[in-house]
Amino acid sequence: MRIRKVTTADIGLLCPVFVDMERHYEGAGAIGEAEVRARLGRFLRSGHGIMLVAVDDGALGILSMFEMFPGVALRPVWFMKELYVAERARSRGIGEALIREAAKIVVEQGGSRLDFTTGRDNSGAQRFYSRVGAGEVECVVLRFDEAALARLAQQETELLPE
Template sequence: MQSIDIGTHMKTEIRFLLQDDPALPRLAALMQEMQTHYGVYCPPHEEIIAGLARRPPAAEILLCEDEEAMLGFATFSAIYPGPGLKPGIFLKELYVSNAQRERGIGKALMRALARIASSRGLSRIDWTADSSDLRLIAFYERLGGAPKPEKLFFRLEDEALEALAD
């Protein structure tokens, strides 16, 4: 999709994850790192690969990688409607390897996502952030992102999901 310069001698690129992509094991390893970073449960490596292979068709993933490593990724889906009944993108995850932070990878992934939104005629990118992660919030604000304190994030899961479904 696009090559980026992050100050190394290696070719670094941002591209879409493809079905049966040879990068699946490296992406799964980076997802394991992400789960450890957030201190949450992580399924086994092979289960992550299987989940990636059967992800919903509308769930898209951008990879940032060089010849040696998976550096970061962004997962997103189109959403509709939004303000003015216009479509947008919901960014579910943006993650850069702990070893690769402060090199512009997160910004490059967000720029690629903004270009995708623009090229598809989508009017916005929405996402959530942990309200206690001030470093992350500052990163998003430097990009031009604006918090929307008038909105609340809700989740229906586990027993509550099952109870509603019954």
């Protein structure tokens, strides 16, 4: 197995992992391969963030992360959006290998930390992250969902007088 950065040439390689991930999280109504190809292609062509893939005879797992600025002392902070290992490849050290490669990149880029979230009810993920050295921080996660974003985008901003 090896881990490397993803390129647009990897879309076909990654599709099975993303379809698996969507079914894992969303169930039977998950999006299909054609939509995965389109969305993944758009993301990879955008140049936003870094995506890693663990591969052997196919894709085993992915990790995506993004640099954010500013962080503490104006150093970058990275955010890991997704770490997913295909069901067929779990319990082989692939998640840990992906995290280690991400850590190398963050350190090389001068980052001060790697932040991420997991579901409060996802005790398996919490045990895994704790085992590889992550610490839990007190934080309130807020979100504008799709409907809230649409409302905000349509509203006019009125500035208050000085």
